Amino acid sequence: MTGYAVEIEDVAVRFRTKKRDVTALRDVTMRVDPGEFVAIVGPSGCGKSTLLKLSSGLLAPSSGSVRLHGESVSGPRKDIGYVFQKAALLEWRSARKNILLQAEMRGMPAREAKARVDELIEMTGLTGFEDAYPHELSGGMQQRVALCRALLHRPPVLLMDEPFGALDALTREQMNVELRRIWQETKTTVLLVTHSIAEAVYLADRVVMITARPGTVAGVIEVNLPKERDYGKTMSEPEFAKATRHIRDHLGAAAVAE
């Protein structure tokens, strides 16, 4: 047993299709402490989503090992939450009922599920929109619903794959602030894949930089910003500028979009 929430050890992932063989990841070792917020940045196609799929057990490594809370990952895990770029809500179900889907799939007792949904709706600022249908919600609100659905079962690990990539810049900033607050409230471990260096540095304790394919860890930086991060103030902190410059220098300016 180890004390890590997520442990990826010397992992390689190769995809073999009829047309080509692709080495998506090689020699990847990464350890995440319980309750830590880790962002993963790197150029398109470097294997960021593949890293999340490995952590969730949706994909097995070609070599190496993946452990969650010290336990070897050998198939899809139920003790994780997953948020994608698209909220993927069911159009015919209200916000509340979309969140409850997670409870239905897990056979959670109705009373417990209802209490948890109420708590999450309040936590994510969706109060007043519980009964709205997806087409009545803004993109940011839809992602809040997706976040509630992912957090319903109190997963110790939350995997987020470009969750705010489709939002406009202002909504994205607002969601960054909300996510940091929610993370502090829930104390869950977060692995966030993002193309935005600013988002990675604002949100994370550590940022893992992945090189172009075959993806491997190019470096890891600790973000030495205070736990309480006012968005505007953080952006003008010398440490913020230093961290973003470091990542940009490491990955090459063209590699990651701001």
Ligand SMILES: Nc1ncnc2c1ncn2[C@@H]1O[C@H](COP(=O)(O)OP(=O)(O)OP(=O)(O)O)[C@@H](O)[C@H]1O
């Ligand atoms: N199921 C699959 N079959 C074949 N190749 C795959 C498969 N999944 C991913 N790949 C390949 O593995 C590489 C890494 O893909 P992945 O989606 O992890 O990259 P990414 O860094 O998340 O990309 P992006 O930032 O563009 O979303 C890519 O070259 C991709 O084409």
